[in-house]
Amino acid sequence: MTWGRWMILEAAILLAAGTAAGFTVNALRESSGKAKIELDRQYFIRPKPRTGTNDAGKVVPAKESSGTANPGRTGSETDAPRIDSLPSGSAANSASSSPTPASQPPPHEVTETDGVHPEHEFTAITTAQVAAIVDGTDPDAATTLLIDARDVAPYEEGHIPGAYRCYFSTIDADLAAIADYLEAGYRLVVYCNGGECEDSINLCRMLRDERGVLEENLLLYEDGWKAWSAGDRPVDKGPRS
Amino acid sequence: MSSTQPGGTKTVTKQTLLQRLDATGVPLILARLALGVVFIYLALNKLSADPHVFAKSIKQYSVLPQDPPQIINVVAIVLPWLELICGVAVLLGVMLRGAGLLLLVQLVAFTLAIYKYGIDLFNQGKFAAICDIKFDCGCGTGEQWYCEKLLGNLGLIAAAVVTAWSRSRVLCLPAMLRRRREGVVTAPATVGQELG
Numbered sequence: 293m294t295w296g297r298w299m300i301l302e303a304a305i306l307l308a309a310g311t312a313a314g315f316t317v318n319a320l321r322e323s324s325g326k327a328k329i330e331l332d333r334q335y336f337i338r339p340k341p342r343t344g345t346n347d348a349g350k351v352v353p354a355k356e357s358s359g360t361a362n363p364g365r366t367g368s369e370t371d372a373p374r375i376d377s378l379p380s381g382s383a384a385n386s387a388s389s390s391p392t393p394a395s396q397p398p399p400h401e402v403t404e405t406d407g408v409h410p411e412h413e414f415t416a417i418t419t420a421q422v423a424a425i426v427d428g429t430d431p432d433a434a435t436t437l438l439i440d441a442r443d444v445a446p447y448e449e450g451h452i453p454g455a456y457r458c459y460f461s462t463i464d465a466d467l468a469a470i471a472d473y474l475e476a477g478y479r480l481v482v483y484c485n486g487g488e489c490e491d492s493i494n495l496c497r498m499l500r501d502e503r504g505v506l507e508e509n510l511l512l513y514e515d516g517w518k519a520w521s522a523g524d525r526p527v528d529k530g531p532r533s
Numbered sequence: 534m535s536s537t538q539p540g541g542t543k544t545v546t547k548q549t550l551l552q553r554l555d556a557t558g559v560p561l562i563l564a565r566l567a568l569g570v571v572f573i574y575l576a577l578n579k580l581s582a583d584p585h586v587f588a589k590s591i592k593q594y595s596v597l598p599q600d601p602p603q604i605i606n607v608v609a610i611v612l613p614w615l616e617l618i619c620g621v622a623v624l625l626g627v628m629l630r631g632a633g634l635l636l637l638v639q640l641v642a643f644t645l646a647i648y649k650y651g652i653d654l655f656n657q658g659k660f661a662a663i664c665d666i667k668f669d670c671g672c673g674t675g676e677q678w679y680c681e682k683l684l685g686n687l688g689l690i691a692a693a694v695v696t697a698w699s700r701s702r703v704l705c706l707p708a709m710l711r712r713r714r715e716g717v718v719t720a721p722a723t724v725g726q727e728l729g
Binding site: 321332335443 | 609635
């Protein structure tokens with residue numbers, strides 16, 4: 293056999309060995325309690341072409357009838373927060389599409405950033421707006437959930453108070469903790485490190501495309517953890533209690 | 534080069550400088566050491582981390598198509614193990630031709646991807662000079678300077694070429710085992726002699 297043929301044969305053997313080892317270990321990850329790569333899963337969601345006429349620049353409130361957050365409840369006809377101006381054909385909040393009571397405050401609008409960011413399709417909010425949600429001065433704070441899209445280690449080093457962790461590789465397990473909120477149509481503020489970090493955008497797309505969360509209920513805190521931690525703002529550490 | 538034919542006659546062929554250098558075994562040993570240490574280190578770093586993070590690094594280069602998702606996912610599953618197996622193979626001197634070829638293909642692909650990524654970053658106007666770029670290439674080494682990374686990769690490409698094409702088999706496990714089995718202590722062997 294020629295030198296070149298030996299080379300190709302050896303390369304094929306090594307490639308087969310690497311492939312076998314990779315798939316075997318990936319399959320074993322699940323049994324050891326770690327997230328494995330699911331072959332058919334799209335982990336990195338691309339932007340959705342904007343063909344509809346939904347009013348993406350406005351954030352519609354997600355108000356619970358009692359006016360307080362209650363993660364223990366599931367979104368039933370009577371208890372679920374109500375969402376105004378649902379796009380037609382939306383499934384995620386179909387159980388809560390009854391008209392808003394007259395006593396409910398007018399819909400919250402994001403005015404500082406007012407609109408959809410050119411690099412992604414979500415409404416961006418500022419550090420001041422996130423601070424208003426954290427200290428409860430935002431009128432929709434009770435029905436807003438903060439989602440930290442970073443991995444375990446940076447999350448436990450410090451996160452915005454009250455934020456739930458939801459990393460793209462462990463999304464199924466992480467979302468189980470907030471399933472009731474999602475079902476109830478809470479407004480979600482998603483952030484990651486800030487700057488070049490794309491995890492928050494990717495998570496927003498996953499929540500919209502795979503979990504049916506309305507785009508109007510997804511707010512992106514683009515400046516993220518870097519901006520939050522740079523100021524003298526409250527920080528939680530460790531796992532969420 | 535002199536070699537003994539089956540009939541006992543000794544033939545002498547003229548060697549080029551590169552062939553003589555290769556016959557010393559030194560270039561191959563240096564190349565194997567560099568490739569083996571670097572690739573085993575990088576592979577272990579990747580394997581000890583979440584494989585999804587490596588998949589994210591692959592995606593960020595925008596070299597592989599995102600659809601179908603199996604492409605990026607398979608590469609993220611297989612590549613660290615391929616690096617580890619090739620790294621161990623070159624350190625031990627096993628299947629050097631195949632390991633050298635696979636490492637060469639990987640290195641050329643990585644280097645082109647890093648080059649393109651750096652150019653794209655530079656074109657965004659965020660850096661005054663291209664060598665000012667410092668980024669985490671997802672290789673398992675953390676943040677690195679762009680130009681240093683490219684130069685390092687070029688050196689490793691040269692090492693992979695030497696590994697794939699060298700005829701020397703000095704300090705290679707199969708040749709050492711064979712000699713030990715045969716009870717023969719000889720001068721550094723070459724593949725040409727062994728095959729001849």
